[in-house]
Amino acid sequence: xxxxxxxxxxxxxxxxxxxxxxxxxxxxxxxxxxxxxxxxxxxxxxxxxxxxxxxxxxxxxxxxxxxxxxxxxxxxxxxxxxxxxxxxxxxxxxxxxxxxxxxxxxxxxxxxxxxxxxxxxxxxxxxxxxxxxxxxxxxxxxxxxxxxxxxxxxxxxxxxxxxxxxxxxxxxxxxxxxxxxxxxxxxxxxxxxxxxxxxxxxxxxxxxxxxxxxxxxxxxxxxxxxxxxxxxxxxxxxxxxxxxxxxxxxxxxxxxxxxxxxxxxxxxxxxxxxxxxxxxxxxxxxxxxxxxxxxxxxxxxxxxxxxxxxxxxxxxxxxxxxxxxxxxxxxxxxxxxxxxxxxxxxxxxxxxxxxxxxxxxxxxxxxxxxxxxxxxxxxxxxxxxxxxxxxxxxxxxxxxxxxxxxx
Numbered sequence: 001x002x003x004x005x006x007x008x009x010x011x012x013x014x015x016x017x018x019x020x021x022x023x024x025x026x027x028x029x030x031x032x033x034x035x036x037x038x039x040x041x042x043x044x045x046x047x048x049x050x051x052x053x054x055x056x057x058x059x060x061x062x063x064x065x066x067x068x069x070x071x072x073x074x075x076x077x078x079x080x081x082x083x084x085x086x087x088x089x090x091x092x093x094x095x096x097x098x099x100x101x102x103x104x105x106x107x108x109x110x111x112x113x114x115x116x117x118x119x120x121x122x123x124x125x126x127x128x129x130x131x132x133x134x135x136x137x138x139x140x141x142x143x144x145x146x147x148x149x150x151x152x153x154x155x156x157x158x159x160x161x162x163x164x165x166x167x168x169x170x171x172x173x174x175x176x177x178x179x180x181x182x183x184x185x186x187x188x189x190x191x192x193x194x195x196x197x198x199x200x201x202x203x204x205x206x207x208x209x210x211x212x213x214x215x216x217x218x219x220x221x222x223x224x225x226x227x228x229x230x231x232x233x234x235x236x237x238x239x240x241x242x243x244x245x246x247x248x249x250x251x252x253x254x255x256x257x258x259x260x261x262x263x264x265x266x267x268x269x270x271x272x273x274x275x276x277x278x279x280x281x282x283x284x285x286x287x288x289x290x291x292x293x294x295x296x297x298x299x300x301x302x303x304x305x306x307x308x309x310x311x312x313x314x315x316x317x318x319x320x321x322x323x324x325x326x327x328x329x330x331x332x333x334x335x336x337x338x339x340x341x342x343x344x345x346x347x348x349x350x351x352x353x354x355x356x357x358x359x360x361x362x363x364x365x366x367x368x369x370x371x372x373x374x375x376x377x378x379x380x381x382x383x384x385x386x387x388x389x390x391x392x393x394x395x396x397x398x399x400x401x402x403x404x405x406x407x
Protein backbone atom coordinates (compact mmCIF):
# COMPACT_ATOMS: atom_id res chain seq x y z
CA UNK A 1 0.00 0.00 0.00
CA UNK A 2 2.83 2.38 0.92
CA UNK A 3 4.64 1.61 -2.37
CA UNK A 4 1.45 2.27 -4.34
CA UNK A 5 0.98 5.59 -2.55
CA UNK A 6 4.56 6.49 -3.40
CA UNK A 7 4.02 5.76 -7.10
CA UNK A 8 0.85 7.85 -7.11
CA UNK A 9 2.74 10.73 -5.50
CA UNK A 10 5.43 10.55 -8.19
CA UNK A 11 2.80 10.47 -10.95
CA UNK A 12 0.99 13.44 -9.42
CA UNK A 13 4.21 15.44 -9.10
CA UNK A 14 5.26 14.83 -12.70
CA UNK A 15 1.82 15.75 -14.05
CA UNK A 16 1.71 18.93 -11.97
CA UNK A 17 5.14 19.92 -13.27
CA UNK A 18 3.98 19.38 -16.83
CA UNK A 19 0.93 21.59 -16.22
CA UNK A 20 3.15 24.37 -14.89
CA UNK A 21 5.48 24.08 -17.85
CA UNK A 22 2.51 24.08 -20.22
CA UNK A 23 1.11 27.32 -18.77
CA UNK A 24 4.54 28.99 -18.95
CA UNK A 25 5.03 27.79 -22.51
CA UNK A 26 1.70 29.21 -23.62
CA UNK A 27 2.82 32.61 -22.39
CA UNK A 28 6.03 32.18 -24.39
CA UNK A 29 4.12 31.15 -27.51
CA UNK A 30 1.87 34.21 -27.29
CA UNK A 31 4.78 36.56 -26.65
CA UNK A 32 6.70 35.18 -29.62
CA UNK A 33 3.64 35.42 -31.87
CA UNK A 34 3.13 39.05 -30.93
CA UNK A 35 6.83 39.78 -31.25
CA UNK A 36 6.88 39.87 -35.03
CA UNK A 37 8.10 36.37 -35.92
CA UNK A 38 7.62 35.57 -39.62
CA UNK A 39 4.55 33.42 -40.30
CA UNK A 40 3.42 30.80 -40.85
CA UNK A 41 5.73 29.01 -38.43
CA UNK A 42 5.67 25.88 -36.31
CA UNK A 43 7.03 26.61 -32.84
CA UNK A 44 8.28 23.55 -30.96
CA UNK A 45 9.19 23.89 -27.30
CA UNK A 46 11.90 21.46 -26.16
CA UNK A 47 10.98 22.02 -22.52
CA UNK A 48 7.52 20.59 -23.18
CA UNK A 49 8.94 17.65 -25.13
CA UNK A 50 11.16 16.88 -22.16
CA UNK A 51 8.18 16.99 -19.81
CA UNK A 52 6.55 14.32 -21.96
CA UNK A 53 9.78 12.33 -21.94
CA UNK A 54 9.84 12.35 -18.13
CA UNK A 55 6.39 10.75 -18.05
CA UNK A 56 7.44 8.09 -20.55
CA UNK A 57 10.63 7.49 -18.60
CA UNK A 58 8.58 6.94 -15.45
CA UNK A 59 6.57 4.21 -17.20
CA UNK A 60 9.81 2.60 -18.36
CA UNK A 61 11.38 2.69 -14.91
CA UNK A 62 8.34 1.15 -13.19
CA UNK A 63 7.76 -1.61 -15.74
CA UNK A 64 11.01 -2.35 -17.52
CA UNK A 65 9.20 -1.97 -20.84
CA UNK A 66 10.85 -0.33 -23.82
CA UNK A 67 9.32 2.73 -25.45
CA UNK A 68 9.84 3.65 -29.08
CA UNK A 69 8.86 6.94 -30.67
CA UNK A 70 6.67 6.59 -33.78
CA UNK A 71 8.22 8.71 -36.51
CA UNK A 72 4.94 8.76 -38.44
CA UNK A 73 3.64 11.26 -35.87
CA UNK A 74 6.67 13.51 -35.55
CA UNK A 75 10.06 13.37 -37.23
CA UNK A 76 11.68 16.78 -36.63
CA UNK A 77 15.10 15.40 -35.87
CA UNK A 78 16.53 18.63 -34.48
CA UNK A 79 14.85 17.65 -31.19
CA UNK A 80 15.94 13.99 -31.28
CA UNK A 81 18.95 14.60 -28.97
CA UNK A 82 16.49 15.41 -26.17
CA UNK A 83 14.15 12.52 -26.94
CA UNK A 84 16.87 9.91 -27.36
CA UNK A 85 18.09 10.53 -23.81
CA UNK A 86 14.87 8.99 -22.53
CA UNK A 87 13.50 6.61 -25.17
CA UNK A 88 14.85 3.31 -26.47
CA UNK A 89 14.54 4.11 -30.15
CA UNK A 90 12.02 4.67 -32.92
CA UNK A 91 9.52 2.71 -34.95
CA UNK A 92 9.48 3.22 -38.69
CA UNK A 93 7.03 2.44 -41.47
CA UNK A 94 9.52 1.99 -44.29
CA UNK A 95 12.97 2.71 -45.62
CA UNK A 96 13.12 6.48 -45.26
CA UNK A 97 11.89 6.52 -41.67
CA UNK A 98 14.19 3.63 -40.75
CA UNK A 99 17.17 5.43 -42.22
CA UNK A 100 16.30 8.70 -40.50
CA UNK A 101 15.93 6.89 -37.19
CA UNK A 102 19.29 5.19 -37.60
CA UNK A 103 21.09 8.37 -38.66
CA UNK A 104 19.52 10.87 -36.27
CA UNK A 105 17.99 9.03 -33.28
CA UNK A 106 20.93 6.63 -33.14
CA UNK A 107 19.21 3.96 -31.04
CA UNK A 108 16.96 0.98 -31.75
CA UNK A 109 15.01 0.97 -35.03
CA UNK A 110 11.93 -1.24 -35.36
CA UNK A 111 10.26 -1.29 -38.77
CA UNK A 112 6.77 -2.35 -39.75
CA UNK A 113 5.36 -2.02 -43.25
CA UNK A 114 2.10 -3.27 -44.70
CA UNK A 115 4.23 -4.69 -47.53
CA UNK A 116 7.90 -4.28 -48.47
CA UNK A 117 9.30 -3.70 -51.95
CA UNK A 118 11.98 -6.16 -52.97
CA UNK A 119 14.31 -3.39 -54.09
CA UNK A 120 14.12 -1.78 -50.62
CA UNK A 121 14.33 -4.76 -48.31
CA UNK A 122 18.11 -5.01 -47.91
CA UNK A 123 18.42 -1.32 -47.10
CA UNK A 124 15.52 -1.56 -44.66
CA UNK A 125 17.20 -4.47 -42.92
CA UNK A 126 20.50 -2.59 -42.87
CA UNK A 127 18.91 0.22 -40.88
CA UNK A 128 16.63 -1.92 -38.64
CA UNK A 129 17.08 -3.89 -35.43
CA UNK A 130 13.77 -5.65 -35.95
CA UNK A 131 11.42 -5.99 -38.89
CA UNK A 132 7.74 -6.81 -38.52
CA UNK A 133 5.87 -8.50 -41.33
CA UNK A 134 2.21 -8.10 -42.18
CA UNK A 135 1.66 -11.47 -43.86
CA UNK A 136 3.02 -14.98 -43.85
CA UNK A 137 3.94 -14.54 -47.52
CA UNK A 138 6.34 -11.68 -46.77
CA UNK A 139 7.57 -13.41 -43.63
CA UNK A 140 8.49 -16.45 -45.70
CA UNK A 141 10.00 -14.35 -48.48
CA UNK A 142 12.21 -12.09 -46.36
CA UNK A 143 12.36 -13.59 -42.85
CA UNK A 144 15.42 -15.77 -43.35
CA UNK A 145 17.26 -12.91 -45.02
CA UNK A 146 16.54 -10.77 -41.97
CA UNK A 147 17.86 -13.43 -39.59
CA UNK A 148 21.05 -13.80 -41.63
CA UNK A 149 21.60 -10.04 -41.34
CA UNK A 150 21.13 -10.17 -37.56
CA UNK A 151 17.70 -8.52 -37.57
CA UNK A 152 14.96 -9.80 -35.27
CA UNK A 153 11.72 -10.86 -36.94
CA UNK A 154 8.17 -10.08 -35.87
CA UNK A 155 4.66 -10.67 -37.16
CA UNK A 156 1.79 -8.22 -36.86
CA UNK A 157 -1.55 -9.71 -35.88
CA UNK A 158 -5.06 -8.35 -35.65
CA UNK A 159 -6.06 -8.48 -31.96
CA UNK A 160 -9.73 -8.81 -32.91
CA UNK A 161 -10.91 -5.78 -30.95
CA UNK A 162 -10.73 -1.99 -31.10
CA UNK A 163 -12.75 1.01 -29.95
CA UNK A 164 -11.66 3.54 -32.59
CA UNK A 165 -14.79 5.31 -33.85
CA UNK A 166 -13.33 6.90 -36.98
CA UNK A 167 -12.73 4.03 -39.39
CA UNK A 168 -10.04 6.02 -41.21
CA UNK A 169 -7.88 5.56 -38.10
CA UNK A 170 -9.08 2.14 -36.97
CA UNK A 171 -6.39 -0.49 -37.64
CA UNK A 172 -8.86 -3.26 -36.72
CA UNK A 173 -11.77 -2.04 -38.83
CA UNK A 174 -13.69 -4.62 -40.87
CA UNK A 175 -11.59 -5.76 -43.84
CA UNK A 176 -8.50 -4.03 -42.44
CA UNK A 177 -5.31 -4.84 -44.30
CA UNK A 178 -3.22 -4.41 -41.14
CA UNK A 179 -2.31 -7.52 -39.18
CA UNK A 180 -2.85 -11.22 -39.76
CA UNK A 181 -6.30 -12.32 -38.59
CA UNK A 182 -6.52 -15.21 -36.15
CA UNK A 183 -8.23 -17.61 -38.56
CA UNK A 184 -5.16 -17.47 -40.80
CA UNK A 185 -2.65 -17.22 -37.95
CA UNK A 186 -3.65 -20.44 -36.21
CA UNK A 187 -3.13 -22.51 -39.34
CA UNK A 188 0.17 -20.98 -40.43
CA UNK A 189 2.14 -19.79 -37.40
CA UNK A 190 3.59 -23.18 -36.49
CA UNK A 191 5.31 -23.35 -39.89
CA UNK A 192 7.30 -20.20 -39.16
CA UNK A 193 7.67 -20.26 -35.39
CA UNK A 194 11.41 -20.97 -35.57
CA UNK A 195 12.22 -17.55 -37.09
CA UNK A 196 9.68 -15.36 -35.27
CA UNK A 197 11.03 -13.39 -32.30
CA UNK A 198 7.95 -11.38 -31.44
CA UNK A 199 4.34 -10.43 -32.13
CA UNK A 200 3.05 -6.93 -32.79
CA UNK A 201 -0.48 -5.54 -32.59
CA UNK A 202 -1.92 -2.05 -32.89
CA UNK A 203 -5.50 -1.20 -31.96
CA UNK A 204 -5.52 2.24 -30.29
CA UNK A 205 -5.86 5.84 -31.44
CA UNK A 206 -5.46 8.65 -28.89
CA UNK A 207 -6.86 6.40 -26.17
CA UNK A 208 -6.49 5.70 -22.47
CA UNK A 209 -5.25 2.60 -20.66
CA UNK A 210 -8.74 1.24 -20.02
CA UNK A 211 -9.11 0.66 -23.77
CA UNK A 212 -5.74 -1.11 -23.84
CA UNK A 213 -6.99 -3.34 -21.03
CA UNK A 214 -9.97 -4.44 -23.11
CA UNK A 215 -7.81 -4.90 -26.23
CA UNK A 216 -5.40 -7.09 -24.26
CA UNK A 217 -8.24 -9.37 -23.15
CA UNK A 218 -9.11 -10.05 -26.78
CA UNK A 219 -5.48 -10.35 -27.85
CA UNK A 220 -4.63 -12.82 -25.09
CA UNK A 221 -7.75 -14.89 -25.70
CA UNK A 222 -6.70 -15.35 -29.32
CA UNK A 223 -2.90 -15.44 -29.20
CA UNK A 224 -1.94 -16.02 -25.57
CA UNK A 225 -0.88 -19.64 -26.03
CA UNK A 226 1.52 -18.63 -28.81
CA UNK A 227 3.36 -15.96 -26.79
CA UNK A 228 5.31 -18.26 -24.48
CA UNK A 229 8.87 -18.62 -25.70
CA UNK A 230 8.85 -15.40 -27.75
CA UNK A 231 11.30 -12.58 -26.97
CA UNK A 232 8.86 -9.70 -27.11
CA UNK A 233 5.35 -8.44 -27.71
CA UNK A 234 4.81 -4.97 -29.13
CA UNK A 235 1.61 -3.22 -27.98
CA UNK A 236 1.78 -0.75 -30.89
CA UNK A 237 0.87 2.91 -30.64
CA UNK A 238 -2.12 5.14 -29.93
CA UNK A 239 -1.37 5.27 -26.18
CA UNK A 240 -2.02 8.87 -25.05
CA UNK A 241 0.32 8.36 -22.11
CA UNK A 242 1.24 12.02 -21.56
CA UNK A 243 -2.33 13.34 -21.57
CA UNK A 244 -3.43 14.85 -18.26
CA UNK A 245 -6.19 12.31 -17.64
CA UNK A 246 -4.24 9.24 -18.76
CA UNK A 247 -4.35 6.39 -16.22
CA UNK A 248 -0.64 5.75 -15.74
CA UNK A 249 -1.20 3.45 -12.80
CA UNK A 250 -3.40 1.14 -14.88
CA UNK A 251 -0.91 1.08 -17.76
CA UNK A 252 1.93 0.21 -15.40
CA UNK A 253 -0.12 -2.61 -13.89
CA UNK A 254 -1.10 -4.00 -17.30
CA UNK A 255 2.48 -4.06 -18.57
CA UNK A 256 3.87 -5.64 -15.40
CA UNK A 257 1.17 -8.31 -15.31
CA UNK A 258 1.71 -9.18 -18.97
CA UNK A 259 5.49 -9.38 -18.62
CA UNK A 260 5.27 -11.59 -15.56
CA UNK A 261 2.71 -13.92 -17.14
CA UNK A 262 4.51 -14.50 -20.45
CA UNK A 263 8.15 -13.73 -19.66
CA UNK A 264 8.56 -11.36 -22.61
CA UNK A 265 9.85 -7.85 -23.20
CA UNK A 266 7.02 -5.39 -23.85
CA UNK A 267 7.33 -2.55 -26.32
CA UNK A 268 5.12 0.54 -26.57
CA UNK A 269 5.15 2.77 -29.65
CA UNK A 270 3.56 6.13 -28.81
CA UNK A 271 3.89 8.90 -31.37
CA UNK A 272 1.57 11.70 -30.31
CA UNK A 273 2.42 11.18 -26.64
CA UNK A 274 6.04 12.17 -27.29
CA UNK A 275 5.14 15.67 -28.44
CA UNK A 276 1.61 16.17 -27.12
CA UNK A 277 0.99 19.88 -26.40
CA UNK A 278 4.63 20.67 -27.28
CA UNK A 279 4.14 22.75 -30.41
CA UNK A 280 1.95 25.40 -32.03
CA UNK A 281 1.38 26.85 -35.48
CA UNK A 282 1.48 30.65 -35.61
CA UNK A 283 -0.32 32.34 -38.50
CA UNK A 284 -1.27 35.85 -39.58
CA UNK A 285 -4.62 37.23 -40.72
CA UNK A 286 -4.19 38.31 -44.35
CA UNK A 287 -7.67 39.58 -45.09
CA UNK A 288 -11.23 39.57 -43.81
CA UNK A 289 -14.08 39.06 -46.26
CA UNK A 290 -17.84 38.72 -45.84
CA UNK A 291 -20.47 36.37 -47.24
CA UNK A 292 -23.31 36.52 -44.69
CA UNK A 293 -20.58 35.74 -42.13
CA UNK A 294 -17.15 37.24 -41.52
CA UNK A 295 -14.32 35.11 -42.88
CA UNK A 296 -10.70 35.63 -41.86
CA UNK A 297 -8.23 34.36 -44.46
CA UNK A 298 -4.90 33.47 -42.87
CA UNK A 299 -1.49 32.43 -44.19
CA UNK A 300 -1.83 28.91 -42.77
CA UNK A 301 -3.87 26.26 -44.56
CA UNK A 302 -5.89 23.34 -43.26
CA UNK A 303 -5.32 21.48 -46.54
CA UNK A 304 -1.56 21.93 -46.67
CA UNK A 305 -0.35 22.64 -43.13
CA UNK A 306 -2.73 20.71 -40.85
CA UNK A 307 -4.43 18.10 -43.06
CA UNK A 308 -5.93 16.09 -40.19
CA UNK A 309 -8.24 19.04 -39.54
CA UNK A 310 -10.05 18.04 -42.74
CA UNK A 311 -9.36 14.30 -42.63
CA UNK A 312 -10.58 13.45 -39.13
CA UNK A 313 -12.11 16.11 -39.08
CA UNK A 314 -11.45 18.15 -35.96
CA UNK A 315 -11.35 21.77 -34.85
CA UNK A 316 -7.96 22.86 -33.45
CA UNK A 317 -7.94 25.29 -30.56
CA UNK A 318 -6.78 28.87 -31.15
CA UNK A 319 -5.33 30.54 -28.06
CA UNK A 320 -7.73 33.11 -26.67
CA UNK A 321 -10.67 31.98 -28.79
CA UNK A 322 -14.08 30.55 -27.97
CA UNK A 323 -16.72 28.49 -29.70
CA UNK A 324 -18.91 30.25 -32.30
CA UNK A 325 -20.93 33.05 -30.64
CA UNK A 326 -19.44 32.26 -27.24
CA UNK A 327 -17.51 35.53 -27.40
CA UNK A 328 -18.68 38.76 -28.99
CA UNK A 329 -17.05 38.47 -32.44
CA UNK A 330 -17.36 35.29 -34.52
CA UNK A 331 -15.32 34.48 -37.62
CA UNK A 332 -14.79 31.58 -39.94
CA UNK A 333 -11.05 30.93 -40.18
CA UNK A 334 -9.93 29.76 -43.61
CA UNK A 335 -6.73 29.15 -45.53
CA UNK A 336 -5.35 30.84 -48.65
CA UNK A 337 -5.47 27.88 -51.06
CA UNK A 338 -7.85 27.58 -54.02
CA UNK A 339 -9.58 24.61 -52.37
CA UNK A 340 -13.11 25.76 -51.47
CA UNK A 341 -13.10 23.57 -48.40
CA UNK A 342 -9.83 24.92 -46.98
CA UNK A 343 -11.67 25.93 -43.82
CA UNK A 344 -10.29 25.41 -40.32
CA UNK A 345 -13.44 26.23 -38.38
CA UNK A 346 -15.62 28.89 -36.76
CA UNK A 347 -14.28 30.74 -33.71
CA UNK A 348 -15.23 33.71 -31.56
CA UNK A 349 -13.00 36.37 -30.02
CA UNK A 350 -13.32 39.11 -27.42
CA UNK A 351 -12.13 41.76 -29.88
CA UNK A 352 -12.68 42.10 -33.64
CA UNK A 353 -9.92 40.49 -35.70
CA UNK A 354 -7.74 42.85 -37.72
CA UNK A 355 -5.56 42.22 -40.73
CA UNK A 356 -2.11 41.37 -39.43
CA UNK A 357 -3.35 39.79 -36.17
CA UNK A 358 -1.61 36.60 -35.10
CA UNK A 359 -3.52 33.38 -34.43
CA UNK A 360 -1.84 30.57 -32.48
CA UNK A 361 -3.12 27.04 -33.12
CA UNK A 362 -2.24 24.63 -30.31
CA UNK A 363 -0.93 21.06 -30.38
CA UNK A 364 0.51 21.34 -33.87
CA UNK A 365 3.79 19.42 -33.51
CA UNK A 366 2.12 16.07 -34.13
CA UNK A 367 0.81 14.81 -37.49
CA UNK A 368 1.31 18.22 -39.08
CA UNK A 369 4.94 18.71 -40.10
CA UNK A 370 5.14 15.06 -41.20
CA UNK A 371 1.97 15.33 -43.30
CA UNK A 372 2.05 18.82 -44.78
CA UNK A 373 2.26 19.40 -48.52
CA UNK A 374 3.15 22.04 -51.10
CA UNK A 375 -0.27 21.84 -52.77
CA UNK A 376 -1.11 24.99 -54.71
CA UNK A 377 2.48 26.17 -54.26
CA UNK A 378 1.66 27.41 -50.78
CA UNK A 379 4.82 27.90 -48.77
CA UNK A 380 5.50 25.48 -45.96
CA UNK A 381 5.73 27.00 -42.47
CA UNK A 382 9.18 27.54 -40.99
CA UNK A 383 10.18 25.17 -38.21
CA UNK A 384 11.49 26.97 -35.13
CA UNK A 385 12.58 25.34 -31.88
CA UNK A 386 12.47 27.06 -28.49
CA UNK A 387 15.62 25.78 -26.84
CA UNK A 388 16.58 27.10 -23.40
CA UNK A 389 14.12 29.99 -23.97
CA UNK A 390 15.97 30.97 -27.17
CA UNK A 391 14.54 30.70 -30.67
CA UNK A 392 16.36 28.65 -33.27
CA UNK A 393 15.05 28.52 -36.83
CA UNK A 394 15.93 24.98 -37.86
CA UNK A 395 14.28 25.04 -41.28
CA UNK A 396 13.05 27.82 -43.55
CA UNK A 397 11.20 26.72 -46.67
CA UNK A 398 10.97 28.52 -50.00
CA UNK A 399 10.39 28.21 -53.72
CA UNK A 400 13.07 25.54 -54.18
CA UNK A 401 11.20 23.20 -51.82
CA UNK A 402 8.13 23.50 -54.04
CA UNK A 403 9.99 23.25 -57.33
CA UNK A 404 12.08 20.22 -56.36
CA UNK A 405 8.91 18.15 -55.89
CA UNK A 406 7.71 18.85 -59.40
CA UNK A 407 9.12 17.45 -62.63
